[in-house]
Amino acid sequence: LSGESALIGSLRALAHHPAARGLADDAAVLDVGAETLVLTHDMLVEGIHFPLSADPADVAWKLVAVNLSDLAAKGAEPLGVLLGFMLGEADQRFVEGLEDVLGHYGVPLLGGDTVAGGPPRAFGLTAIGRATHRPVPSRAGALPGDLLWVTGELGAAMLGFEALGGATQADSTAYRRPLARLPEGEALAPLVTAMMDVSDGLLLDAWRLAEASAVSLTIDCGAVPLAAPEDRRSEALRWGDDYELLFTLPAQIEPPVPATRIGSVEPGGPAQLFLDGEPIANRDGLGYEHES
Amino acid sequence: LSGESALIGSLRALAHHPAARGLADDAAVLDVGAETLVLTHDMLVEGIHFPLSADPADVAWKLVAVNLSDLAAKGAEPLGVLLGFMLGEADQRFVEGLEDVLGHYGVPLLGGDTVAGGPPRAFGLTAIGRATHRPVPSRAGALPGDLLWVTGELGAAMLGFEALGGATQADSTAYRRPLARLPEGEALAPLVTAMMDVSDGLLLDAWRLAEASAVSLTIDCGAVPLAAPEDRRSEALRWGDDYELLFTLPAQIEPPVPATRIGSVEPGGPAQLFLDGEPIANRDGLGYEHES
Secondary structure (H helix, E strand, O other): OHHHHHHHHHHHHHOOOHHHHHHOOOOEEEEEOOEEEEEEEEEEEEOOOEOOOOOHHHHHHHHHHHHHHHHHOOOEEEEEEEEEEEOOOOHHHHHHHHHHHHHHHOOOEEEEEEEOOOOOOEEEEEEEEEEOOOOOOOOOOOOOOOEEEEEOOEOHHHHHHHHHOOOOOOOOHHHHOOOOOHHHHHHHOOOOOEEEEOOOOHHHHHHHHHHHHOEEEEEOHHHOOEOOOHHHHHHHOOOOOOOOEEEEEOOOOOOOOOEEEEEEEEEOOOOOEEEOOEEEOOOOOOOOOOOO | OHHHHHHHHHHHHHOOOHHHHHHOOOOEEEEEOOEEEEEEEEEEEEOOOEOOOOOHHHHHHHHHHHHHHHHHOOOEEEEEEEEEEEOOOOHHHHHHHHHHHHHHHOOOEEEEEEEOOOOOOEEEEEEEEEEOOOOOOOOOOOOOOOEEEEOOOEOHHHHHHHHHOOOOOOOOHHHHOOOOOHHHHHHHOOOOOEEEEOOOOHHHHHHHHHHHHOEEEEEOHHHOOEOOOHHHHHHHOOOOOOOOEEEEEOOOOOOOOOOEEEEEEEEOOOOOEEEOOEEEOOOOOOOOOOOO
């Protein structure tokens, strides 16, 4: 991971255009004439982001959904996607999943590239969106006195993953086919002071939001709505892949979409998070760690 | 390859938005408000598009240049790139090459993703451009009576590749660090009836232009300017990676950039090409065959 961190530092040094937001946000935000584009690119690699045994239709769904979730965090309306596709086994299943997810969101396939290669296979997707509100929300911007909110429930992807492994009878859909909170992001964009999607675990992503905004977040862990049993609360708050939206609002503003207040924003200090009053100044153990 | 063709057929069926141009052009062309975006995504895979022994700095250069060449073929001005980067060996060399090529073209890195994975490593790049002229040139549009032109000389990449292998003393730069004809593309866009970049071999790409435009192209093979010795003319016309621009102009219009007239456009018929008078109705053997 240290080599990865050094490399990402080098890439950040190249990304000095303001549209890149220092590679520290969910997406690039690029003004073009009178329009503001929101651009994101994520890759999924076999054996790392999905198992060899995964249904390629689910891989296609997830590839699109995780990118659209980045657009949702910016309140952007998706305009289309470009696909980097590596040929392999059961490619028609991939296309079926792609058709499902693009149809679900009404987003067109605009182009891309098809290559041989692998194993392991690697897929890339670029999502292009148009900002529906400016300024476009970022992770930086939370202010002391704001309240902290999250959409939906946490832990559904964790249970879905376990169901996929056959460990439980639960439905694996939440893990296999996550949903991007596009309408919620668009409704929230004009109101929030900061927003991001929860991809790597609620607590880790909250830590990042606090760091980007140079504030501390006080979180009432018991207030976080769970899709999992109560005895798994701590895990559910650290599990990724739920793709809910985490955001801050001025105290007097109610969110226009279903969401739960889980904490508040305090002035920055040595601890980025206070979890039920306990200061957390180190992000180790807060979620799924990878650079993105 | 038949599986690949079937798969690409399935993807084309999904790409019904006009901006996708049926996945049959060099790039997608998307109207956003008053702007027209030009979008392209290409991947390079270790062992397929570059050897294990390649300098990662050259891989980075080529990854950016091939995508910018697609923008050049549309007369687009590049606005930025998103990078899908797979961690591996000598990553700092990759970043150095990336800095070189982005600096050369004055194009910012806007975002992307960094993942573990491989070998083989796979890299993806999305280039975002803005059309400088509308309508944006396509491969379709050549009309009988037009003349056929090409920029630069063919065969430099072929010689460069051989130099890289140590077979000759020639310079390998043309193969390792191809140039995208961005200023030429921008100057030509308002004038051409059809345009594309030469990535897979002049004759194969001419065949594709003829097919897209539903015309026949008459090519005087001896008129094509060569960077290679005369006895390698036939190979040079079939080798890819030169990234020159191939375009058609009405007969009375002179190109505003250095270019050579190599043929003319005739009504469509059973043969897409006439090479020194000989009809060619099958693209086998005309160049480097892969779907893109």
